[in-house]
Amino acid sequence: MDYQHTIASPVAINGIGLHTGVTVSVRLCPAPANTDIVFRRMDLEGFAIEAHSGHVARVSYATSLMRKGVLISTTEHLLSALAGLNVDNVSVELDNLELPILDGSALPFVKLIAKAGLRRQRARRTYMKLLRPVEVVEGAKRLAIYPSETFEITYKILFPHPLIGEQTLTFVPNPANYEAEIAPARTFGFLEEVEMLRKNGLIRGGSLENAVVLTRDAVLNPQGLRFPDEFCRHKVLDLIGDLALLGRPVLGHVVAERAGHAMHAQLVSRLLQERKAWTGVTEAETRVKSATQRPSELAASFS
Numbered sequence: 001m002d003y004q005h006t007i008a009s010p011v012a013i014n015g016i017g018l019h020t021g022v023t024v025s026v027r028l029c030p031a032p033a034n035t036d037i038v039f040r041r042m043d044l045e046g047f048a049i050e051a052h053s054g055h056v057a058r059v060s061y062a063t064s065l066m067r068k069g070v071l072i073s074t075t076e077h078l079l080s081a082l083a084g085l086n087v088d089n090v091s092v093e094l095d096n097l098e099l100p101i102l103d104g105s106a107l108p109f110v111k112l113i114a115k116a117g118l119r120r121q122r123a124r125r126t127y128m129k130l131l132r133p134v135e136v137v138e139g140a141k142r143l144a145i146y147p148s149e150t151f152e153i154t155y156k157i158l159f160p161h162p163l164i165g166e167q168t169l170t171f172v173p174n175p176a177n178y179e180a181e182i183a184p185a186r187t188f189g190f191l192e193e194v195e196m197l198r199k200n201g202l203i204r205g206g207s208l209e210n211a212v213v214l215t216r217d218a219v220l221n222p223q224g225l226r227f228p229d230e231f232c233r234h235k236v237l238d239l240i241g242d243l244a245l246l247g248r249p250v251l252g253h254v255v256a257e258r259a260g261h262a263m264h265a266q267l268v269s270r271l272l273q274e275r276k277a278w279t280g281v282t283e284a285e286t287r288v289k290s291a292t293q294r295p296s297e298l299a300a301s302f303s
């Protein structure tokens with residue numbers, strides 16, 4: 001898809017916030033080309049906060065945006081669904097401070113966007129194409145992005161839990177495989193952390209309806225897991241959402257080891273600072289470049 005896209009018609013959904021536990025209505029509306037994703041607090045006269053790295057506020061257990069003291073919390077699953085389906089421009093109206101958690105995955109948002117349909121716009125989409133690697137390291141945690149002709153993710157997680165252990169997933173997203181393999185993966189947490197999180201005013205809306213909850217050796221949810229590696233898939237889901245804060249899709253190979261929202265946000269702000277590490281290209285330019293750089297591959301595709 002070479003051109004920017006918005007949704008074809010407005011759509012709405014209701015739910016509760018994972019951390020606040022309050023009811024919230026969200027309405028997605030079509031937006032003009034080059035506006036990106038803009039959140040609007042309709043309970044505060046439509047106060048707008050662009051989904052951009054400069055507005056990232058808190059990133060411990062969710063990615064929240066803030067401008068002039070106004071907060072919009074837990075944005076990553078909706079941003080992931082929008083990025084996963086290649087939606088560039090949309091206005092997200094909500095009447096409270098936290099996005100609904102729904103079933104803990106991005107699938108309800110994917111279905112909502114599918115219901116709205118997509119509309120192609122006249123402006124070209126521009127990509128952030130990596131020219132050299134950019135890396136964030138914090139002890140055993142690492143998050144890097146390397147030059148690549150496509151957007152690719154390799155995510156490795158390591159939790160000392162019998163149902164998780166080490167999981168690695170390599171994923172080259174497109175809308176179809178995003179919907180089937182990443183969007184359904186739910187957020188997860190450990191039962192022994194529940195009390196601590198509640199004491200800190202978090203996960204007030206959390207339940208087995210919207211999160212995978214792990215005891216020391218089992219899954220508490222009666223239906224079990226949606227994928228054996230649902231945990232790693234959810235990290236990929238979160239990463240795709242957090243990278244949307246770059247304001248444009250990326251052409252590069254992201255390699256994550258035991259990362260999380262805070263590191264995702266660090267990589268995004270590093271990328272935006274290191275202007276020599278990347279260049280802005282349209283997809284058409286990328287195709288021309290790879291055609292001239294790799295004549296043998298091009299010839300093979302015509303044989």
Ligand SMILES: [Zn+2]
Pocket residue numbers: 076077187234238
């Ligand atoms: Zn998440």
